[in-house]
Amino acid sequence: MVVTAPAQSGPEDLEMMWRIRAFEEKASELFARGKISGLLHLAIGQEATAVGVCGALQPTDRVFSGHRPHGHAIAKGAETGRLFAELAGRRTGYCGGKGGSMHLAAPEVGFVTATGIVAGNLPLALGAALSSKCRGESDVAVAFFGDGAAQTGLFHECLNLASLWQLPVVLVCENNGFAEFSPLSAHTVVERLADHADTYGIPTETIDGNDLTVVRPAAAAAIDRARNGGGPSFLECLTHRLRGHYEGDPTLKRGAAARDEAKDPIQRFTRFLHDAARSAELEGIEVRVRAEVEQAAEEALAAPWPERDDLLTNVVAQP
Numbered sequence: 001m002v003v004t005a006p007a008q009s010g011p012e013d014l015e016m017m018w019r020i021r022a023f024e025e026k027a028s029e030l031f032a033r034g035k036i037s038g039l040l041h042l043a044i045g046q047e048a049t050a051v052g053v054c055g056a057l058q059p060t061d062r063v064f065s066g067h068r069p070h071g072h073a074i075a076k077g078a079e080t081g082r083l084f085a086e087l088a089g090r091r092t093g094y095c096g097g098k099g100g101s102m103h104l105a106a107p108e109v110g111f112v113t114a115t116g117i118v119a120g121n122l123p124l125a126l127g128a129a130l131s132s133k134c135r136g137e138s139d140v141a142v143a144f145f146g147d148g149a150a151q152t153g154l155f156h157e158c159l160n161l162a163s164l165w166q167l168p169v170v171l172v173c174e175n176n177g178f179a180e181f182s183p184l185s186a187h188t189v190v191e192r193l194a195d196h197a198d199t200y201g202i203p204t205e206t207i208d209g210n211d212l213t214v215v216r217p218a219a220a221a222a223i224d225r226a227r228n229g230g231g232p233s234f235l236e237c238l239t240h241r242l243r244g245h246y247e248g249d250p251t252l253k254r255g256a257a258a259r260d261e262a263k264d265p266i267q268r269f270t271r272f273l274h275d276a277a278r279s280a281e282l283e284g285i286e287v288r289v290r291a292e293v294e295q296a297a298e299e300a301l302a303a304p305w306p307e308r309d310d311l312l313t314n315v316v317a318q319p
């Protein structure tokens with residue numbers, strides 16, 4: 001049976017964007033209160049790419065993220081409570097508290113892993129796509145990565161092999177114009193990152209990544225192509241993060257002056273739904289989701305820490 005990805009978006013997608021926003025704002029607060037340790041990178045302002053792409057996937061499709069992974073995991077179906085527990089190092093977290101933010105994994109919902117190695121998720125996604133192809137399965141793999149990742153050697157090797165082997169993979173570049181604190185112009189002369197994919201004969205589109213109504217159909221077309229034997233696609237989503245590179249980022253190079261609230265994907269999609277006369281369906285969404293996320297955080301912080309006996313579990317592969 002051929003599965004077609006949904007190309008439309010509606011109030012349930014607004015709800016998912018609010019869930020991600022509320023989760024990350026709460027995570028920011030918990031980080032400031034010392035409840036979360038390690039580096040925390042938030043994708044506030046970039047929710048439309050996560051929801052646009054993951055909302056067009058099937059449960060068995062596999063997602064691979066990077067150092068800014070929360071939205072991708074939530075949009076793929078991860079529970080906020082187990083995510084908070086993971087960030088806070090609790091036993092009930094998706095990885096028993098050992099993965100934290102950057103090495104988060106929730107394979108039971110098809111969120112295979114995040115990684116702190118920039119571009120390190122690309123070969124992993126290709127591996128999943130190769131496995132799917134060799135087994136004759138119809139699952140699609142997706143890698144989310146940034147404009148900085150597109151300047152690595154791994155990125156080019158992966159574009160080459162994805163095209164050569166016609167793998168069922170969708171490469172989603174979240175181009176927010178910055179790698180850490182360096183603007184795109186400081187790390188490449190290539191203005192359109194999608195041009196790289198052209199070189200390797202991969203179908204590509206550069207789109208407004210902050211407009212869910214644009215991301216969803218573009219993602220659905222790429223996912224359908226991969227699922228139906230059409231090989232890889234490259235989606236360059238132009239986006240804008242509304243926070244610094246990481247929480248507590250003291251440089252302020254990406255501070256208030258550089259923020260453009262008009263690009264906020266939640267505000268934009270809310271306006272779209274109002275214009276489509278769907279206002280009645282939006283009532284209470286934000287309040288309900290924020291309450292749900294508060295409760296999830298509270299329960300996560302009340303969860304037990306790992307035991308001494310947990311120290312060596314899931315650290316090395318068991319025979």
Ligand SMILES: Cc1ncc(C[n+]2csc(CCOP(=O)(O)OP(=O)(O)O)c2C)c(N)n1
Pocket residue numbers: 067068116117118119145146147148149150176178179180245
């Ligand atoms: C292989 C590797 N090199 C360098 C770093 C340090 N580093 C962490 S995030 C980052 C910038 C990534 O930029 P981009 O891919 O655009 O992602 P964004 O932070 O904008 O989401 C760098 C260089 C790293 N984690 N891994």
Ligand SMILES: [Mg+2]
Pocket residue numbers: 146147148174175176177178179180
């Ligand atoms: Mg970037």
